[in-house]
Amino acid sequence: MCGICGQFRYDGLPVDRELITSMTRALAHRGPDGEGSYFHGPVGLGHRRLSIIDPEGGAEPLFNEDHSLVLIFNGEIYNYRELTALLLGHRFATACDAEVILHAYEEWGTACVEKFNGMWAFALWDERKRGLFLSRDRIGEKPLFYSDTGASFLFASEIKSLLAAGVGREPALELTALYCALGYIPAPYSYYKKIRKLAPGRSLWIDKDGRTETRYWRFPCVPETEMETQPRRAEEMFSALLSDAVRLRLRADVPFGAFLSGGLDSSSIVALMAEALPPSVSTFTVGFPEKSFDERPLARLVAERFATRHRELTLHNEGFSDSLRVIRSCFDEPFGDSSAIPMELMTGSARTEVTMALSGDGGDETLSGYPSYQTERGVRHFRRFPSPIRSGGRLLWRALRPFFRGRSVYTWNRIERLFRSLEMNFPERLAEKTFRIPPPLVRALTRGCGPQVDPVEFLTERLQGLPFRDPFYKLMYFHFTVSLPDDMLAKVDRTSMRHALEVRLPFLDHRVVEYTAGLHKAVKMRGWERKSLLKRTVGRTLPRPLLRAPKRGFVVPLREWFKGDAARERFTALTALTDIGLDGNVLDALVRAQTTGTADYGQALWILSVLREWFSAADDKTENKRRSDNCHRLD
Incomplete structure (x- = not known):
C-alpha cells in the first residue's frame, strides 16, 4: 500500500520537478518506507512506499527490462505468484507483486487489469506509445483523484496531493444537498470543482491527444x-x-x-x-x-x-x-x-x-446483509393487505405515540418511518432508508444554496436501465x-x-x-x-x-452523545453554514430536536459539523495562500 501522484503535460514540455516533489511529500503518511520519482519530458511520477511484500527489492518506480515501461503502484496484486508462473519468457528483477503489472501489460496490454485479483490504483508510462495508463480496481478499494486543466493532467491517491500542486480549491456548492443526504460525495464528483474521482472498474489512457476512459468491469447483473x-x-x-x-x-x-x-x-x-x-x-x-x-x-x-x-x-x-x-x-x-x-x-x-x-x-x-434487505422482502408481504387495512394500521400506530416516552420515542420514530417507506416506490424508499438527513429536511435545509444536484434524482439515475424487477437486487x-x-x-x-x-x-x-x-x-x-x-x-x-445477536454495525452513539445543554453548545458554530445558503431555522430545529431527545438527528448534526469544519479550514488555507509568494502555478 502506497501513495502515487504525477503529471502529464499535453503540450510536451518538461514537467516541474518541484511540483512533483510537493505532491509526493503530501502523501508521506501513506508510505513511510521510501520515496521515488521519475521524470522524462512531459511526464513526472511520484511514489511513497509502504513495504508489505519484498521490502528490500520493491522500491518504485519500477521498470521493465529495457526501461520502456515505468510503474508506480498503490495496492496489492494477490495472485501475483500465479500470474508470474503464466508469464514465461519475462525476466523478473524483484519478488514483489507490483512487478507483475509491468510484465502483464507487456503480455496483454491494457486488458492486463482483467487478470488481476487485488486492489489497486496505478500509473504506467509507456515510453514507446508516449502514453500514460491509469487504472483503479474493480470494487474501488484504492482511490484515484485527478484534475485536467487542459494544459496538463494531474493525478494522486489523495486530494491533498493535488492541492499541493496548486489545483484550485473552489468548492462544488451544487453538491451540498447530495452530501447532506448521503454523508459523502459519490464518484465521479468531489467537493472541489476542478477535482474528479476515477470510478471503480475504470481505466484512463492519457496522451497528447487527450484523455480516454474505459470501463473494463461492471457489477454483474444476472437475470x-x-x-x-x-x-x-x-x-x-x-x-x-x-x-x-x-x-x-x-x-x-x-x-x-x-x-x-x-x-x-x-x-x-x-x-x-x-x-x-x-x-x-x-x-x-x-x-x-x-x-x-x-x-x-x-x-x-x-x-x-x-x-x-x-x-x-x-x-x-x-x-x-x-x-x-x-x-x-x-x-x-x-x-x-x-x-x-x-x-x-x-x-x-x-x-x-x-x-x-x-x-x-x-x-x-x-x-x-443489511436490515434494509429485510425491509425489501417485507414490502411485498405488506402490500398484499388491502389499502384500508394498511392505512388503519398506520393510524393505530400514530395513536400510540403519547405512550412512548424517553428512549422509546426513538423506537416509535423508527417504526413510523418504516410504515411511511412501505408505501413509497423503490427510489423514494431507498432515499428514506439511506439518507442521513431525511429528504424533506434536505430540501428545506438547502433551498437557499442555489441550484443543486437533487439527491433523489441522483439515486434514480444510478438505478436506470437495470434488468432487475425485484427491488432486493x-x-x-x-x-x-x-x-x-x-x-x-x-x-x-x-x-x-x-x-x-x-x-x-x-x-x-x-x-x-x-x-x-x-x-x-x-x-x-x-x-x-x-x-x-x-x-x-x-x-x-x-x-x-x-x-x-442483533446487527449493530460499527455505529457511534451520537444519539446519546449529542444531548443536553453541553451538546447544544457544540453546535453554535453551525450558524456559519448560513453563509453558503443553509437555512438557519432548519439548523436550529435539528439542534433543538436532538438535544432535547425528541428525535434522533445525531448523524445529521455530525455531517453538518464536518461540513462546517471543512469550510473553516478551507477559509484558513485560502487566506494563507493569498499571503504566500511561493505557490505553484499550473500552466
Whole structure:
C-alpha cells in the first residue's frame, strides 16, 4: 500500500520537478518506507512506499527490462505468484507483486487489469506509445483523484496531493444537498470543482491527444431467472471462494492481524485466518461505554474461541473538536460517516503492532446483509393487505405515540418511518432508508444554496436501465456501486493510510463478489434470516451467542452523545453554514430536536459539523495562500 501522484503535460514540455516533489511529500503518511520519482519530458511520477511484500527489492518506480515501461503502484496484486508462473519468457528483477503489472501489460496490454485479483490504483508510462495508463480496481478499494486543466493532467491517491500542486480549491456548492443526504460525495464528483474521482472498474489512457476512459468491469447483473437457487451448492462454492480469498490475502512479509468488531463478518474472517495460520492471530476492536452500541463482549468470545492476541480500545464522548480535525485531515473533503472516528482510532492502535490487517468490510454488501434487505422482502408481504387495512394500521400506530416516552420515542420514530417507506416506490424508499438527513429536511435545509444536484434524482439515475424487477437486487446494485466504494471503502483507505496500515478485504475478492451477485435472495436470506449463507458455512465454527445477536454495525452513539445543554453548545458554530445558503431555522430545529431527545438527528448534526469544519479550514488555507509568494502555478 502506497501513495502515487504525477503529471502529464499535453503540450510536451518538461514537467516541474518541484511540483512533483510537493505532491509526493503530501502523501508521506501513506508510505513511510521510501520515496521515488521519475521524470522524462512531459511526464513526472511520484511514489511513497509502504513495504508489505519484498521490502528490500520493491522500491518504485519500477521498470521493465529495457526501461520502456515505468510503474508506480498503490495496492496489492494477490495472485501475483500465479500470474508470474503464466508469464514465461519475462525476466523478473524483484519478488514483489507490483512487478507483475509491468510484465502483464507487456503480455496483454491494457486488458492486463482483467487478470488481476487485488486492489489497486496505478500509473504506467509507456515510453514507446508516449502514453500514460491509469487504472483503479474493480470494487474501488484504492482511490484515484485527478484534475485536467487542459494544459496538463494531474493525478494522486489523495486530494491533498493535488492541492499541493496548486489545483484550485473552489468548492462544488451544487453538491451540498447530495452530501447532506448521503454523508459523502459519490464518484465521479468531489467537493472541489476542478477535482474528479476515477470510478471503480475504470481505466484512463492519457496522451497528447487527450484523455480516454474505459470501463473494463461492471457489477454483474444476472437475470433473476438465471440465479442460483440451490442452497447446498451455493454454500459449497461460497465457502471455497471465501477461504481462498483469505489464503491469498495472507501473503505478506510483515506482521499482520485482523479487525474484530464482534459482528458476523469480521468474526468469520478471524475464524478462517485461525484455520490457515498458527495460533495467536493479533485482533483489534473498538467499543463504547454505551452497552447497546458495544460489541466488545462478542468480540471477546471470538478471541477466546480462536486463541487470538486480543486488544481492545474504548471510544468516549470526548474530543469532539479533535475528531473533526482528524476527519478533515483524513479525507480533504466533507465526509460525514461517523464510523470513521472509531475506525481511525483502531487503525492507529493496530499500527503499533502490525503493518497489515484483514477486515470483514464488504460482507454486508456481498451477502445482502443489511436490515434494509429485510425491509425489501417485507414490502411485498405488506402490500398484499388491502389499502384500508394498511392505512388503519398506520393510524393505530400514530395513536400510540403519547405512550412512548424517553428512549422509546426513538423506537416509535423508527417504526413510523418504516410504515411511511412501505408505501413509497423503490427510489423514494431507498432515499428514506439511506439518507442521513431525511429528504424533506434536505430540501428545506438547502433551498437557499442555489441550484443543486437533487439527491433523489441522483439515486434514480444510478438505478436506470437495470434488468432487475425485484427491488432486493436493485438495492444490492446500489450498495456495490455507490455506498460501498464512496463511503465504506473511502473510510477504510483514508483512516488506515493515515497511519500507514494496509487493510485487506477478503469479502471483496472479485470472484466472491461475482459469484454472490448471481445468488437468488432465497439463498442469501432464508425466511427473514440475514446472511444465511455465512451462518451455514463459516458461521458454524463461531460462538452461538454471536449468531443470535442483533446487527449493530460499527455505529457511534451520537444519539446519546449529542444531548443536553453541553451538546447544544457544540453546535453554535453551525450558524456559519448560513453563509453558503443553509437555512438557519432548519439548523436550529435539528439542534433543538436532538438535544432535547425528541428525535434522533445525531448523524445529521455530525455531517453538518464536518461540513462546517471543512469550510473553516478551507477559509484558513485560502487566506494563507493569498499571503504566500511561493505557490505553484499550473500552466
